[in-house]
Amino acid sequence: MLTISQLAAYAGVTVRAVRHYHRIGLLPEPERDRSGYRTYDAGAVVRLIRIRTLADAGVPLARVQELLAAGPEEFADGVQEIDKALRAEIRRLQDTRGRLARLAAGEHLALPQSVVDYLDRLRGLGVEERYIEMERDAWIMIAAQVPHSIDSVIAKKHEELDDPDMVKLYSLLSGALDWPADDPRIVEVADIMERLMVRAVEAGEVGADDGIDDQFVDLLDSTMVESSPHAARLLAILEERGWRGWTRIERVPADRLNTDLPPS
Amino acid sequence: MLTISQLAAYAGVTVRAVRHYHRIGLLPEPERDRSGYRTYDAGAVVRLIRIRTLADAGVPLARVQELLAAGPEEFADGVQEIDKALRAEIRRLQDTRGRLARLAAGEHLALPQSVVDYLDRLRGLGVEERYIEMERDAWIMIAAQVPHSIDSVIAKKHEELDDPDMVKLYSLLSGALDWPADDPRIVEVADIMERLMVRAVEAGEVGADDGIDDQFVDLLDSTMVESSPHAARLLAILEERGWRGWTRIERVPADRLNTDLPPS
DNA sequence: GCTTGACCTTGACGCTGGGTCAACCCTCCA
DNA sequence: TGGAGGGTTGACCCAGCGTCAAGGTCAAGC
Incomplete structure (x- = not known):
């Protein structure tokens, strides 16, 4: 026993x-x-x-x-x-x-691989690390809110980067972090953006169904506005020239400008 | 946000x-x-x-x-x-x-492989399943009390089984489960055991240091006595003939028999 | 016969990482 | 305007033991 x-x-x-x-x-x-x-x-x-x-x-x-x-x-x-x-x-x-x-290797597990690749590409283009961190945080917020569409959106961003003007735009925006609020170079940025937009309109990419839902477009735009003090000014300049939006571009006829006030 | x-x-x-x-x-x-x-x-x-x-x-x-x-x-x-x-x-x-x-395969995990092998060998010799279960339970109790020496003890049991008399002994003991308490065949068992013991003495295996400690010898003996009603009678017969012990055999001189009573 | 130390007994509380109410407030949409 | 579907805090509940606490018992040595 x-x-x-x-x-x-x-x-x-x-x-x-x-x-x-x-x-x-x-x-x-x-x-x-x-x-x-x-x-x-x-x-x-x-x-x-x-x-x-x-x-x-x-x-x-x-x-x-x-x-x-x-x-x-x-x-x-x-x-x-x-x-x-x-x-x-x-x-x-x-x-x-x-x-x-x-x-342990220092990777950010908060983002899908597609976004990490995209950020690496920006880094490779010489974009400043501070700016990349800002983008990263913005993408984390976006991915957290719409995890299912993140890959297709990033695919579009990759395509855009094939345009040298877009590359130029990023290198300018990267430096813009140190600009004073009223720096005149913001106009140069607006010029490049307008060129890109014109080309997009010519290619018929504007107005076509991009497969992204409206709410999500608003989300991307507001994320962009929150991310930098220059963003709002940039959008204002573009709106004066007849453009609206960021994620999804619209051409606004001259007589319909300032529609913030409802037409009487 | x-x-x-x-x-x-x-x-x-x-x-x-x-x-x-x-x-x-x-x-x-x-x-x-x-x-x-x-x-x-x-x-x-x-x-x-x-x-x-x-x-x-x-x-x-x-x-x-x-x-x-x-x-x-x-x-x-x-x-x-x-x-x-x-x-x-x-x-x-x-x-x-x-x-x-x-x-899931029905194996008994309570015993080390060496003991499982030993029980399989008994089964192969035709020993009854009921008897094997009894042996198994006894070995579980022994293994639980002295897990470190179980392998060497089993190795000795394997050696013993090389003797045809020992095989005979097991086949008799296996059947003994159904014998009445005073079955005369127990004498036959005692005869075989005595032959085995004589041979062990001749081979010089008796009295030599077997590497097993005294307490453990007592444990094995008492486990054996508890396991079957015939065990005690068998030991009594052998003691009359001048043998003591089961696990470790001793030849007892005729004049020292009945040492339960202290010599006056 | 006494002490010592290792073992046994029951019982009660603690711990991790939350799940599961309860009772209520806030926002959005029809 | 009201109902669904968020959010808020708070309080209790769970497994699977670990860890005291407060003793009773046993074997061994002196």
Whole structure:
């Protein structure tokens, strides 16, 4: 006959755990000797080791109870399921190892790869790191609000970067972080933007359905306005010249300008 | 700006969890809008995703706190350690899968492989399954009490089975489960045992240091006596003939018999 | 026969990482 | 204007034990 600590040690559990199993009825209370000590037989060893094997696999004790009480068929099914969960857990942990390595390498896990690639491309074009961080934060906010459309939007941004004028625009905007609020170079930026817009209109890209919903267009625009003090001034200049929008460009007829006031 | 549910959804956690992180100071409380709603920026997204990456790796939240507050060097060291723990956990789960498969296959995990092999050998010799179960339970009790010496003891039992008389003995003992208490065949068993003992004495195996400690010899003997009603009678017969012990045999001189009573 | 130290007993509280109400307020849309 | 679907705080609940606390028992040595 075994004492509780012999039983526990052999099964690789603590004495406390064995008593816990007694309390919840998972392991039957054995006979006591005349001094009240529990005395265990081989059956208890077998059952306890079964309990631990299942519990080590992450099975809740209540479910262990069910399984040990079930017939062999139900037991086999249960074990199948547990094994499936174990395989999934192993995969999850392997995945976590990968994410952890990327975190340690200083990667930003808050953005999908497509956006990270886009930011790397900007960096490669010589855009200042401060500006890239601003863009990154803006993209994080966008991705958090519409995670499903982020990839298609970024694909469009990639296309735009094929235009040398757009590259020029970025290098100017990058430097604009240090400009005073009324810096005249903002006009130069507006000029480049207008050229880009004209070309977009000629290519028939304006007014076509771009597959992005209206609310999202508003979101992108407002994110842009929030991101820099120059943004609002830039939009004002462009509006004077008959353009509206940023994400989705519209040509506004001269007589419909200043529609902030409702037409009387 | 994001609401709590946008933040939570993007980071793959529940709103409740985010609030929990606020309470324990893991994620700083953000500004509120005029109606009391929390409003989050990109920094919160980045921090929350870092928290989750570490927490998913099984790091306690208190430790996450420390790591995120630490310098890059300490952080890298911490991540190293976490990764080590992850690898260990993955190995443990793979091991558990193996044990689970053996459990499902009906194996008894309560015994080391050496004992399982020994029982299989008995089974191969035609020993009855009931007797093998008895032996198994006895070996479980022994293994639980002295796990470190079990292998060497089993090795000796394997050697003994090379003797055809020992094989005969087992086949008799196996059948003895159904004998009445005073079955005369027990004498036949005693005869075989005596032959085995004589041969052991001749081979010089008796009295030599067998490397097993005295307490353990007592344990094996008492386990044997408890296992069957015939065992005690068998030992009594052998003692009449001048033999003592079972696990470790001793030749007792005729004039020293009945030493239960102290010599006057 | 007494002490010592290792073991046994029950019972109660603590811990992590949130889940789950409850009771209420805010915003948006028809 | 009202109802759905957000948000807010607060309080209690869960597994699976760990960790005291406050003793009773046993074996061994003196």
